[in-house]
Amino acid sequence: MEGLFEIVVFLAVATLGAALARKLGLLAPIVLVVVGLLLSFVPGFPHVRLDPEMVLVGILPPLLYIAALETSVPAFRHNLRPILLLAVGLVLFTAVVVGLVLHLLLPAVPFAACLALGAVLAPPDAVAATAVARRIGLPRRVVTILEGESLLNDATALVLFRVATLAAVGSAVGVVDVSIEVLRSAGGGIVVGALGALIFGFVHKRISDPLLDNALSLIIPFAVVFAAEEIHASGVVAVVVTGLALGHRLPVLLSAASRLQVAAVWRLVRFLLEGLVFLLVGLQLPDVLEDLDEPAGRIVGVTAAVLGAVFLTRFVWLFPATYLTRLVPRLRMRERKPAKFPLVIGWAGMRGVVTLAAALALPLTLADDAPYPRALFIWLAFAVIVFTLVGQGATLPTVARRLKLPPDDPVQDALSAAGVQQQASRAAQERLDALADTAPAPVVERLRRGVEDRTNLAWERLGGSERETPSQAYGRLRQEMIDAEREVFRAARDSGRIPEEVLVRAYRDLDLEESLLRREIR
Template identity: 80%
Template sequence: MESLFEVVVVLAVATLGAALARKLGVLAPILLVVLGLALSFVPGFPHVRLDPDLVLVGILPPLLYVAALETSVPAFRLNLRPILLLAIGLVIFTAFAVGVVVHLLLPGVPFAACLALGAVVAPPDAVAATAVARRIGLPRRVVTLLEGESLLNDATALVLLRVATIATLGTSVGVGDVAREVLVATGGGILVGAAGVLVFGYLHKRISDPLLDNAVSLIVPFAVVFAAEEIHASGVVAVVVTGLGIGHRMPLLMSAASRLQIGAFWRLARFLLEGLVFLLVGLQLREVVRDLNEPFGFLVAITAAVLATVVLTRFAWLFPVTYLTRLVSRARQRDPAPLAKFPVVLGWAGMRGVVTLAAALALPLTLAQERPYPRQLFVWLAFAVIVVTLVAQGATLPAVARRLRLPPDDPVADALSAAGVQQQASHAARERLDALADTAPKAVVDRLRRGLEERTNLAWERLGGTGRETPSHAYGRLRQEMIDAEREVFRAARDAGRIPEEVLVRAYRDLDLEESLLRQEKKS
């Protein structure tokens, strides 16, 4: 009961922190980490120890799954080359660079152990980068690259960490062993993920009850991870493949009611899990610093060296990869080199998060041989990288993006494309309606034609951009007032005993759905 109370308290604080961040206009991940740092030393506040298994199996899979569900597969495929260069090449490059630097500063520590630390701090966080990028409105392609990188880089880092840990424990690791580990982890993850698409896609298609669809959706990431772990494959890759496949086919697999309910559920789940994750990271400070024995000056020096390596290697990789690869490939023909400001923003968006800390806490307590191994120092270094990159880079990323004046996505081009497709969709709908017109009363057919015409006009209205209220917005404003009036009449009738509660619930449900649609149209 006490542990349940602690979880409720931490969730409540995370929710309040996220609400405060919105009120202050601050990025929630940054505020929650700072809040956790402060609360870690408050006497009596629940001390929730971060369990690596809980993070890697309980928290990361659902967050990756919902991110993959919302990722555009065509955009992901179109940007596959730069995504893989970031998610695989940059992670390996950063891990070896950090390993070399730490080994130079700690020559008595085996290089394999230093490489393990490099693998721990190499991958940017799957939550932090995209949360910040979407919040500040970065261009769509930058967000796609950051999302794609964050979906796959954890798999690269965890495989590299596994290999380095095996070598650290004294087992001889050759090129063949590494290749086999990569093949099993990646290939097995892809196979399990593809199987997840087939199995759970079939279940979603057979299920008509939105509640059951929602329950299956909740089970998917955990089932896929456990299946991958059973064959020692990468659970991260499996979850991402399953999420991409089901998300791409979702309109064909689920009813509209299921999609709406699943979307609402995963928004809530992501909100709670992200808040919990960042708060928990900050709350670990007291435990991380408790057993540190290194001299203060040396601690500052090695921390600064690792931080500088983590930040600079990202830029050192991005600029050559962005421009030199186009000189030796056909990429420049279909994808011209971007302005230098784009790799600058991508480079500054390398925030680390909870996976880094979980991987650090999962490092072995001792080595097989009696060799020096400052595990607690490694945990501190990982923690420092998380806090500094998340707070410093995350807080300044909006200013960097504004200063560089990245060209935003063209809303007129988006609206023009949407209007063109809506025109085609309306034509198809009109043909279908004409073919079925004899099966319904004329008044019903005329009403459907008017609604179709209104949706087409709404798509073209978005191209106006004059600043004046469009007819559709005027309709939404007046209809909202009408809904409020209707809702009040139903409530008064229920209170007076003229209608039962069930009638009120049904009426509210219909009015709520219409109001939700009005709000969505207003946002778009």
């Protein structure tokens, strides 16, 4: 009972923190981390110790899955070069640099242990990157690169972490061992993810009940992770592959009702899990400080050096990776991007809960009882998370505004949408003409007007917002009519003229129409 009470309290605080962030115009991850830090000092507030296994297997998979579902596969494929340079190259570079810095400052600690912490600190957080990038309105291509990096970098970091940890505890690790580990983790994850996409895509295709589709969608990330972990493959890679493949095919796998419900359910799940994750990060401060018994000067010096290494390595890697690769014809990009793009991508290197979970999974002792300040390593992971989330995350909107990144062209988007809508309307008209003899003429004419209205709406969006368009006038008046209809049904229910079930059905139909109206007149 006590555990359930704590979960409810955490979810309530996370919800209130997110609401406060929206009220203040701040980023929710930053507010929730700060709230967690403050609440960690409140006597009597529920205390929870973060379980690394719970984070890596219980919280991360659904968040990665929904992020992959919403990622555009064509855009991901188009930006694969910069994504891999960040998700693989930058993670390895950061891990090695941080490991070297730590080993220079703590020469008694084996380099393998320092490299393990470097792997822990290397990957930016998938949740933070997505939440921050979309919230501040970065250009679509920048968001795609950041999301793609965050989907894949955990796999690189966790494989390196596993190899470095094995070396630190005394296991023999050679080139062959590393190759086998990479092949098993990455290759096995790809195979499991592809099989998961095939199997669950087949099942989705044969389900017509939206509730069953919802239930299956919530099960998929955990089923894929458990299958991958069973063969010691990367669950992160498996979930991402399954999510990308299924997300690309969702329009043909799910019915309209299922797509609407699945999207709504996952929005709620992501909102609650993201809030819970960042709140829990802040609440870990007492546990992190509890075992920390290093001299204050040493803690400050090592922390400053590691923070500097984590921050600078991203920029040191990004500019050569962005511009030197242009010297290779096959890797040359179609368009030259100014320096402000790698600058803002470099600034968006927020770490999150995966970093802390991996740090808590560091071994308790090393081979031959080598010196090993594990508590200091966990503190460093916590400090990097707080510094990057609160420092970089809070200033990223300002940096993006100062750099004046060219926004996506809404006119071009509207023009493209209108052109495709014109083709879609033509196809709908042709189908209607072919079936016109099977329905009464008034029905056919009503459907024909509906197609024309959708086409006109698409072209109206190109006209600017100086005056009210016909579709906006329609939406405004129809909204008033819907409100009047609702009031009549409610009064009829209250007076006993209709049962509750009739009211529910009527409200559902009116709610759906209102939702469509609001989407169309935005």
